[in-house]
Amino acid sequence: MRDVRGLDRTTAVSTAAVLLLGAALGLIFFYVPTDADQGFSQRIFYFHVPIALTSYVCFGWGAWKALRVLRTGDERADLESYVSIHLGVVFGALTLLTGSIWARASWGVWWTWSEDQLVLFLVLFLFYCAYFMLRFSVAPGRSRSNMSAVYALFGVVLIPVSFLAIRLSKEFIHPVVFTSHGPQMAASQFATFCVAWAALLLLYATLYRVELAGKRVDASLRELRELLT
Amino acid sequence: MTYAADVVALARKDLLLELRAKETLPAMLLFVVSSLAIFHFALPAGTSHDAALGLLWVALVFTALLGLTRAFVPEREQGLFDALVLAPCDRSAIWLGKAIAVLAFLVAAEIVALPAFAAFFSGIDGRTVVAVALADVGICTVGTLLGAMAVAGQARELLLPLLFLPLAIPIVVGGVGASAGAGSRYLLFLLLYDAVFSLLAWASFEYVVAEQ
Amino acid sequence: MAHVIRARGLGKRFGDRRVLAGVDLDVPAGGFLLVTGPNGSGKTTLLRLLAHLAAPSSGELELPERHRLGYLGHDPLVYRELTPLENLTLFARLYRVSERGERVGMLLERFGLWNVRHQRVGSFSRGMQQRLGLCRVLLHDPELLVLDEPTNALDADGLALLDDVLADAQRTRVVATHDPGRVEGLATVRLALA
Numbered sequence: 001m002r003d004v005r006g007l008d009r010t011t012a013v014s015t016a017a018v019l020l021l022g023a024a025l026g027l028i029f030f031y032v033p034t035d036a037d038q039g040f041s042q043r044i045f046y047f048h049v050p051i052a053l054t055s056y057v058c059f060g061w062g063a064w065k066a067l068r069v070l071r072t073g074d075e076r077a078d079l080e081s082y083v084s085i086h087l088g089v090v091f092g093a094l095t096l097l098t099g100s101i102w103a104r105a106s107w108g109v110w111w112t113w114s115e116d117q118l119v120l121f122l123v124l125f126l127f128y129c130a131y132f133m134l135r136f137s138v139a140p141g142r143s144r145s146n147m148s149a150v151y152a153l154f155g156v157v158l159i160p161v162s163f164l165a166i167r168l169s170k171e172f173i174h175p176v177v178f179t180s181h182g183p184q185m186a187a188s189q190f191a192t193f194c195v196a197w198a199a200l201l202l203l204y205a206t207l208y209r210v211e212l213a214g215k216r217v218d219a220s221l222r223e224l225r226e227l228l229t
Numbered sequence: 230m231t232y233a234a235d236v237v238a239l240a241r242k243d244l245l246l247e248l249r250a251k252e253t254l255p256a257m258l259l260f261v262v263s264s265l266a267i268f269h270f271a272l273p274a275g276t277s278h279d280a281a282l283g284l285l286w287v288a289l290v291f292t293a294l295l296g297l298t299r300a301f302v303p304e305r306e307q308g309l310f311d312a313l314v315l316a317p318c319d320r321s322a323i324w325l326g327k328a329i330a331v332l333a334f335l336v337a338a339e340i341v342a343l344p345a346f347a348a349f350f351s352g353i354d355g356r357t358v359v360a361v362a363l364a365d366v367g368i369c370t371v372g373t374l375l376g377a378m379a380v381a382g383q384a385r386e387l388l389l390p391l392l393f394l395p396l397a398i399p400i401v402v403g404g405v406g407a408s409a410g411a412g413s414r415y416l417l418f419l420l421l422y423d424a425v426f427s428l429l430a431w432a433s434f435e436y437v438v439a440e441q
Numbered sequence: 442m443a444h445v446i447r448a449r450g451l452g453k454r455f456g457d458r459r460v461l462a463g464v465d466l467d468v469p470a471g472g473f474l475l476v477t478g479p480n481g482s483g484k485t486t487l488l489r490l491l492a493h494l495a496a497p498s499s500g501e502l503e504l505p506e507r508h509r510l511g512y513l514g515h516d517p518l519v520y521r522e523l524t525p526l527e528n529l530t531l532f533a534r535l536y537r538v539s540e541r542g543e544r545v546g547m548l549l550e551r552f553g554l555w556n557v558r559h560q561r562v563g564s565f566s567r568g569m570q571q572r573l574g575l576c577r578v579l580l581h582d583p584e585l586l587v588l589d590e591p592t593n594a595l596d597a598d599g600l601a602l603l604d605d606v607l608a609d610a611q612r613t614r615v616v617a618t619h620d621p622g623r624v625e626g627l628a629t630v631r632l633a634l635a
Contacts, residue, residue, distance in 0.1 A: 070436050073496075120398075127395035134392060137382030140456035142496055146436040147378045151392070154371075157429055158396060161422060165402045168418060222457050231537075238534045242520070242527075249522040249561065303520060311494055312518040312577065316535040317508040 010209045017202035024199040027192040041105030048098035050197035051091050052121065054204050056159065058088030059128065063156035066149035078145035079219070081152055082135070083212045085128055087204055092125040120162040127155055235318045239326025244333060246303055253299045257292050257338040262345050264288040269349050279409045281350040282357070286401050286408075288342065289335075289361065290368070290394075296334045297372040298389050300327055301380040314438055324434035328373040335365050353408075356416075360407035363419035364400045370427040371396050377437050396426070445470050445585055445613040446491060450500035453486050460486045464500070466632065470584075471610045473627050476617040478634030484617040485515070485589055487634070491615055492587040504585070508536060511583035513591060517574025521563035525554050525573050528562065529580060536581035548576040552602055567594040575606060587615045592623060 028046045035042035065081035068074055099118050104110050111118075131151055138144040185193065247253055268284040304310050313323055339361060347353045372393055379389035399422055406415035448466040452459070460483045468474045476484050489495040492512040493504060504510070512518075519528045526545065533541040549555045552572045562570060571594040578586060591603055600623075607614060607627055616624055 070433070123395050123398050130391040130395060133388060134378065134382065137384055137388050142439065143381060146439055147381065150374075150433040150436055151378070153433065154396065154426070154429060157425060158399075161399050161425065164418060164421070165399050168402070168406060168414060226454075226457060226459055235535060238531055242523070242531055245527065246520065246522045303522070307518065307521060308514060308516040309518055309520065311492075311512060311514060312532065313535070315493065315507050315510065315512060316532070317537055318535045 006209075006213070010206070010213070013202060013209060014206040017199065017206045020195065020199035020202055024192070024196040027195055032188055032192045033186075041102070044098055044102045044105065046192055046196045048095065048102050050193070050200045051098060052095040053197060054200045055088045055091035055095055057201065058084050058091055058204060059124070059152075059156055059159065062088060063152050066152035069145050069149040070153075073142065073145075075145060078148065079215055080212060081149060083208060083215065085131055085152060085155075087207055087211070089125065089128045089132075091200075091204065092121065092128065095121055096125060120165060123162060124155070124159065127158060131155070232319055232322060235322040236325045236329070239322060240329040240333075243327055243330030247330070247334065253296055254334050254337060257295050257334060258341055260295055261288050261292040261338050261342040264291065265342065265345050265349050278351050279405075281346075282408050283405050285342075285346050285350075285357075286364075286404050289339065289364070290397050290401060292338050292342070293331075293335050293365075293368045293372060294390055294393060296331050296338075297369075297376045297393070298379075298386055300331050300373060300376040305380040305385075310438055320435040320438055321431050323438070324373055324377070324430065327376075328369045328430075331373055332365055332369040335369060339365070354410075356410060357408035360404045360416060360419060363416060363423060364404045366423045367400050367419065367426060368397065370423070370430045374430040374434055374437060377434070381437075443470050444468065444503070445472070445505060446474070446615070447503040448500065451487075451490065451497050451502055452499035453483070453490060453495065454498040461490075461634075462499075464632070466630070468613060468615070468630050470613055472613055472629045473607070473610075473624075474613075474615040474630045474632065475621060475624060475628035476615065476632050476634065477619065477621050479619060482634040484619075484634055487632075488512075488514075488587050488589045488615065488617050491585075508581065509583055510585040510587060511578035511581070512587045512589075513574050513578045514589045515593070517570045517577070519562055519570065519573050519577060521570075522561060524559050524561060525549060525576070526558040528573065529576055532577050533580055538581050544580065545576075548579060552576050553598065566596075568596040568599050571595055572599050572602065575603065579606065583612065585613045585615070589617045590619070591616060592618060592620065 024046070028043050032043065032046070034040055062081045062084035065077045065084060068077040069081060096118070099121070100110055103118070131148065134151055135144060135148055138147060265285070265288055268281070268288065272281065272284070304313065314320065343353050343358070343361070372389075375392045375396075376389060379385045379392060382388050400419065403415045403419040403422060406412070407419065444467055446466055446468040448464055451461060451464040451466070453461040464487065466474070476487060478484050486495065490497055490502065491504065492510060493507040494512065519525075520531075523531070526549070529545040529548065530541060533545055538544055546555070549558050552575060554569065554573060554576065557565070557569070562573060565573070571591070575591070578588070586606075592600060595603060604623075607616065607624060614627075618624065621628075
């Protein structure tokens with residue numbers, strides 16, 4: 001019966017995600033006024049930044065579950081951590097893609113090294129890809145869960161350290177949208193941004209639940225097969 | 230204090246091992262000088278001092294990687310983690326002793342590398358030396374932990390660079406900034422990196438060598 | 442009588458592979474557990490579980506604290522580039538052995554390694570390395586000895602020394618071997634793995 005309830009919750013989350021995504025797309029393409037400086041292509045900002053923020057959430061949740069793995073040795077938490085980080089890498093790849101498109105549209109280049117924010121996101125992306133290499137090269141078990149957890153914690157500490165490295169660099173061509181005085185956006189833009197971010201968070205939640213459920217079924221099947229042989 | 234005595238005994242053991250085997254340190258020395266020589270040929274004429282400094286940091290990071298890859302090999306090849314892990318001493322002492330030994334090798338390599346750089350390219354100032362010293366601490370503390378992880382897996386020579394290089398990037402940012410004279414805040418950043426990641430490595434090492 | 446080892450339904454899996462299942466054990470203090478079975482039957486895995494080197498996947502396991510036991514695996518677990526003296530002194534320090542110098546010296550003499558105490562272990566025969574391994578295992582006077590195939594590399598002298606160690610009923614002993622003939626008589630608890 002617990003599975004049925006779980007299924008209901010997943011259905012609810014996915015429905016909400018679809019609805020909100022639809023709303024966000026509507027707002028992005030029809031409601032928000034065209035930006036004076038950058039034109040129509042500025043709209044990719046409403047994808048790019050929420051996707052980036054969502055991948056930080058993915059890595060953060062992965063690190064939270066990693067802490068659980070270390071403290072309790074719970075194998076389930078290891079799977080949850082892995083799935084969240086996996087999704088974080090997917091969203092990270094999308095961040096780099098949308099960032100690249102935005103750079104091309106705004107500044108005419110596909111990539112720019114002087115853009116530290118983009119570069120450091122590349123660093124995180126590389127770091128978490130190495131997470132998968134680590135998992136592939138160690139046999140499944142307590143050892144692998146522990147090492148993955150430790151590495152995930154290193155990753156999440158790397159995020160603020162990387163932000164600090166950004167602040168140290170001088171060149172800024174990435175438009176600074178959020179200052180300490182609050183977002184430098186009109187109300188309509190801010191509202192659209194928030195809807196887009198909420199939609200993406202729900203998308204993450206949906207994908208997380210679906211992937212986790214799938215992997216748990218895999219694991220149960222394998223256990224059953226083991227018992228029967 | 231017994232923790233300090235354990236660390237000293239373990240570091241001493243690692244230095245003795247290298248003294249007898251004579252594998253890692255000569256390789257690191259040769260590698261760093263060869264790299265600097267290659268960089269001379271790789272850089273076009275009239276390259277700025279800053280660009281050359283950047284390559285110094287690249288050479289140092291990869292030389293460190295060479296040392297780190299060899300760090301836990303005796304323990305892994307001879308199954309010695311089993312004997313070390315059962316001891317009542319704090320497991321983080323294993324990490325600290327090893328990190329100190331690797332640091333010693335890295336500093337030895339730099340004692341050759343920095344003058345070589347000054348001779349091949351242009352001078353090194355005090356700021357660079359401090360930056361290198363601070364960076365070394367970060368490299369060794371983080372790298373030793375990752376070295377223990379990599380050695381548990383299958384393709385250790387392949388895995389350690391992949392695990393280590395993303396974490397080394399902030400070190401290089403701080404190091405190059407400091408040695409290029411861009412401000413002492415880069416040195417402070419290195420100090421922060423060292424503090425934060427050393428603490429994390431110290432606290433998490435016991436999980437890396439825990440039971441399977 | 443206090444049980445040194447107690448296991449109920451002990452099992453171990455590596456990913457999908459089940460190596461051990463449903464092992465029950467009661468080994469009293471001073472007892473001798475003999476584990477037999479063909480290669481690949483899980484003897485090494487069981488011994489690692491009994492030495493705190495692996496965690497059970499299922500079941501319960503009670504053991505003495507990790508530093509009250511001594512483990513000798515397929516490798517003698519000593520640094521090949523160091524001398525016997527350096528090896529034992531290091532482990533004596535890590536295992537908090539009191540009167541280190543005396544104890545190390547006594548063990549080296551007992552196992553016939555005193556004369557070569559300043560030579561690199563790497564230059565020894567396999568039998569001598571195994572003897573050094575036995576020294577290491579006894580260094581901190583453990584309450585429980587866990588030995589995996591200890592007879593493997595030993596020569597005649599070494600085997601005689603091992604017999605002495607195994608006959609000492611003051612320690613609880615666990616020995617895994619695929620050739621039980623030698624130690625059959627000493628065993629008080631037997632476990633045959635399939």
